[in-house]
Amino acid sequence: MQKNAVLNFSSVLDIPSDIWKQFTNIQSYYLKQEYLNALEKNHPKITFRYIILLDRNNKPKAFAVIQIIDFYFETVKNDLKSFQKKIKELGQKLYLFPKKKPFKLLICGNTFVSGEHGILIANGFDKKQTIKELAKAILNYVNSNDNYQIDAFLFKDFVNESLSITNELKDYNYHPFSVEPNMVLHLDKTWNTFDDYLQDLKTKFRVKAKKALKLSKNLYVKDVTKDSIAQQLSEMEELYKKVAKNASFNLNDFNLNTYQEFMHHLDNNYIIKTYYLENKMVGFMSGVINNDSLDAHFVGIDYNLNRELAIYQRMLYDYIKVAIDNNLSTLNFGRTASEIKSSVGAEPQDLTMYLRHKKSITNKIIKLFLMRVQPTPFHQNLPFKNKPQ
The missing domain is CATH 3.40.630.30 (Gcn5-related N-acetyltransferase (GNAT))
Incomplete structure (x- = not known):
């Protein structure tokens, strides 16, 4: 040979x-x-x-x-x-x-x-x-x-x-x-809870975080499971399209039906949360626990309500909470929106x-x-x- x-x-x-x-x-x-x-x-x-x-x-x-x-x-x-x-x-x-x-x-x-x-x-x-x-x-x-x-x-x-x-x-x-760059948050080993993270923020950024959490308090957050995802996919798809359409650059559109197989294989290691205002879905976030990291994947946002309800900002803090709760070392936020991601502690890679x-x-x-x-x-x-x- x-x-x-x-x-x-x-x-x-x-x-x-x-x-x-x-x-x-x-x-x-x-x-x-x-x-x-x-x-x-x-x-x-x-x-x-x-x-x-x-x-x-x-x-x-x-x-x-x-x-x-x-x-x-x-x-x-x-x-x-x-x-x-x-x-x-x-x-x-x-x-x-x-x-x-x-x-x-x-x-x-x-x-x-x-x-x-x-x-x-x-x-x-x-x-x-x-x-x-x-x-x-x-x-x-x-x-x-x-x-x-x-x-x-x-x-x-x-x-x-x-x-x-x-x-x-x-x-x-x-x-x-x-x-x-990929925006990466390195989690401090002393953060046992999300409140520990908040306490490590400078006053300006802690106030900003608490304001976002207050604005989003009327959102009902669901943890999506492999048994419940099929019923929510169509609404998630509509919100994803809004984000994809708003993006300055997109190599390819992601088919959200793929989530069902991800959740089947990964079970609790694939994270999807959906955000509702009363009975209307206004956002979703997704990510995978990959070894000792949480990798943020696609999100969907109703931009008409984003400023009023701080939907995207709330998602960023929820990603951080998931990473802390799972004792992970890093949180990979991915590209785009670098400045707002740096405001929650992410650094450019x-x-x-x-x-x-x-x-x-x-x-x-x-x-x-x-x-x-x-x-x-x-x-x-x-x-x-x-x-x-």
């Missing part, structure tokens, strides 16, 4: 169990079969592929999650001064991105979640060498399949600690660029993506273009007492 054989699968369920058993270091929920299968079943417009590298002894050394999407740059709003708007304007000015037809994008990573959820390298292998081999395998796979008219390749969401490894992608003509256009000349232009793109700056609040300023 050649030094590094490559296996390709169109469904995660096609991957043999003996291969899965070799990846003993799978910790993240986002790389488990049940999670990836739930995404596949509920998102037919996304093409899912899975690439596995084998070493010379047929031992699996790396696993990559591929999601191929059609992205329309027209969906990026023109009325918002956002990081994504800058990408759109510069890209179209340089004729890098089509204006009307879809941009076929191959993503190594997760379209729906911020973070490093696209690559798993088995223990004992050289990570720098392996990621280069994965990049080559992905390119060869696309070139050998005429069905894929890929415009560009994207490796997404690497933290600073990983860049010494992922910068090897530059050897395959990938260009790094910074994106809006820098993320880097790597992009390569399939056309070599265009790819060289993209390098210059990406150097001009920077995340939207925001005011970082420092809400805690007795913390370094």
Whole structure:
């Protein structure tokens, strides 16, 4: 057998169990079969592929999650001064991105979640060498399949600690660029209750929190279970659409039916709360307990009532309460709304993506273009007492 054989699968369920058993270091929920299968079943417009590298002894050394999407740059709003708007304007000015037809994008990573959820390298292998081999395998796979008219390749969401490894992608003509950060709250070990968290806030931010809790006191909050979710999905869907429509940038719409399978597999580790004003649902939040972290997922909000009832602010505090009650270490709020998330204690975690256009000349232009793109700056609040300023 050649030094590094490559296996390709169109469904995660096609991957043999003996291969899965070799990846003993799978910790993240986002790389488990049940999670990836739930995404596949509920998102037919996304093409899912899975690439596995084998070493010379047929031992699996790396696993990559591929999601191929059609992205329309027209969906990026023109009325918002956002990081994504800058990408759109510069890209179209340089004729890098089509204006009307879809941009076929191959993503190594997760379209729906911020973070490093696209690559798993088995223990004992050289990570720098392996990621280069994965990049080559992905390119060869696309070139050998005429069905894929890929415009560009994207490796997404690497933290600073990983860049010494992922910068090897530059050897395959990938260009790094910074994106809006993941907002992370590091929970203090002394926070045994939500009141402990409140007491650690400076007066200004504690007053703000109590005001939001007072404004939202008439909301009735339901803990959604796997038995009750089906009855609430249609209302949740309407609220999610409001948020998605309001977003400046969205790679793909999430199908909320996926929640039912998440809850079936994770039971109490998948968190969904719905918010009602009398008998009307006005919001929902969702998240997963992933090892020692709570990862905030999608939310839905009735924007007409958001200011009056402080719905979104209440959700942020409820995420914090869930994390404290479960003795977790971190709370990943994800991207967007960075300033308001920093007001509850979250700090930015820098993320880097790597992009390569399939056309070599265009790819060289993209390098210059990406150097001009920077995340939207925001005011970082420092809400805690007795913390370094």
